[in-house]
Amino acid sequence: MRTKTRIKRFTPLQRLFHLCLMLSFLTQGSTGLARLYMETSWGQGLARVFGGYEACRAIHIYVGFFLLFLFVAHIFYLFSKINWKNFPRCLFSPDSIVPQPKDIKDSLQHVFWILGRAEAPKFDRWGYWEKFDYWAVFWGIPVLGITGLLLAYPVAASRIIPGWGLNIALWVHRIEAILAMVHVFTIHFFIAHLRRHNFPMDQAMFEGSVSLNHTRHEKPAWVERLAQEGKLESVLVPEAGARKRVLFLLFGYCAVAIGVFLLIGGLVNSPYITW
């Protein structure tokens, strides 16, 4: 029997959410940029993968609906997970992803640690950068979803808002999408893959667990809390098999490659399109 060296971090359902989010986000990024960059050969090549300019629009709308469905499903999931007997105090427990005063303190201390001016903060289960990522997606999907719906069905939308609102919706959709893509393709990928602690890849979102030894360094307060509550043994799991880990690595790096391709192509070709 393999030794249990890892702490459970994400449930299979949470990993499924992330997998769906990954695939749909990359599809939306590719089809959206293919249309935005249609005047360049880069954009035309990207669109060809999906069947052309019009097909990109159809896919973008369908996958957009799927993302909105994911968002609604996630809201139901949240409601099912909230401990209503202990509401709203449960929102501010260390296991909660809701931002708390400790996160502000931790983030400041972390910045000072980066600059070599303080001890490393003792993070609990969720670091402030992880909470930031979660809430960025949480507000980003409704913003992109609502503006996307308005733009996808402009005639119907103009019965609810004035038609000139679509001019504004277009720019909100664009800038929010660029913000989301640049953030994911630079900061999220760097933190999850390239920094020394996680290199070559943080497999937590695929494997569902994180190395106990690594976590003792990065999230000491979480491990201490689990040990104090006597839960540490019960959350330990063995490492996934080598084949699975190779698969996770390949899959993760495919996503990184697509992201970097979109990022560089988008930046290089940005002067050549009509915004």
Next chain:
Amino acid sequence: MWGTIGFLIGLAGLVTVLAGPVWAQEGEEVASAIRRYRQHEVSTGYYEEYEVKPRRMLPLVEIPGVRRGLFPYSPSAAKVRIRTRLADSHRAIRFYQRARCEKCHIEQTRDIHIVRANLTCRQCHGGEPIASIDHIYSPMNPIRRHAYVCAKCHEGSSASFASYVIHSPNPADMGTRETFPLLFYVFWGMVTLTAGTFLFALPHAALWGVRELFIKEEKAEGEDKD
């Protein structure tokens, strides 16, 4: 005798005053975009001719970019001075026959309807003479634009739909603050949000990456020995 003449003069004066100016007698000539038959017009796109004549000039009402100041023009002069109300919008422009639209309207060729949907100017603005946007019988007149122009491609478009600014101004320009303030402020709000995020997050991530290279490999309390 003098009493009768005085009475008649008084009566004539009274009739003159009570009759009021010419526009007051044309009680039916009101723009209908706001009140009359609005539902019917919006749903059918059909407008009675007399309903779409320009409203009388309101001396104290300013239209930014079009009309400023008290009594800037007489109602008849408006036809000449304001090019957006001519039957032929290019009237009296020299060498017009040999010019291409983009010679003067280069900015208007840079938007998604033209670049992405490959529309040409004439598909919306029509053939010669191209009526001005606000001419009373122009298909481009906002009162019927949705039915005569937009609906060619966007079936079921309404007057609200037609208020989409096809030749959308550059939202970053300071001039847009005057012509389309909400677009200007929303654009810069979103840009500020994006720039603010990356101004913090990019150096933060980069410096964090560098800092981790200098962590001493100490065993944490309770850590297994590899």
